[in-house]
Amino acid sequence: MVRREKTHAPLDIRHLRRSELPVDTLKLARYLIGKMLVHDLPQGRLSGRIVETEAYPIGDPAGHSFGGETPSRRSLFLERGRSYVYFTYGSCFMMNVSSEKAGEGAGVLLRALEPLEGIALMERHRGTQHLVDLARGPGRLAKAMHIDKRYDGVDLCADGPLWLGVALRSAGTIGMSIRIGITREVHQLYRFYERGSPYVSGLKRLRY
DNA sequence: AAGAAGATTCGCT
DNA sequence: GCGAATCTTCTTA
Secondary structure (H helix, E strand, O other), X not given: OOOHHHHOOOOOOEEOOHHHOXXXXXXXXXXXXXXXXEEEEOOEEEEEEEEEEEEEOOOOOOOOOOOOOOHHHHHHHOEOOEEEXXXXXXXXXXXXXXXXXXXXXXXXXXXXXXXXXOHHHHHHHHOOOOHHHOOEOHHHHHHHOOOOHHHOOOEOOOOOOEEEEEOOOOOOOEEEEOOOOXXXXXXXXXXXXXXXXXXXXXXXXXXX
């Protein structure tokens, strides 16, 4: 397989400014489809296009902010554009983008990326060379991008190692569906994805 | 102090 | 497709 970063110049990715982020969890979840997640490591840059998200808005019983702020969940209550990283099922980190005003608990779960730069390093992190599986699913995404609890609370609009960006290619058609893996509010259409992308998880559940 | 649940993944059938 | 793995956090005693 031809590796993009060896045959193309580095992508021209510009930082997203906080003022560009919609001040609404559902709008932000849709807005982030087609945007870039970038992690600059000493070994090189990891980047990918966001192709799948889920919204966990204010007051959502399925959201981690439901029931109020705790030390482990404080990042969800930060101003929009900060990361909330948590560990679950004894094996997976997952990354959210906080999505409302400071003091309001809500977030957007990043569920899948189309890997673009640093693919060889992502393959090492994930232990597989199957491109479409590298960041398909929230736990795999975090592992491929080398995201763990150290990155909880990071400002994704600041000039740090982990950030959100915009590259030239925009999103295609955006679809909606029910969210995956939850037991409450299961009927809400709070999941957004790029139609036709092979990098989206749970393809069998895309019915909308 | 003990137990249960959890925004999943992987391996096996 | 199904079920185990695995551990943090929160609840209850």
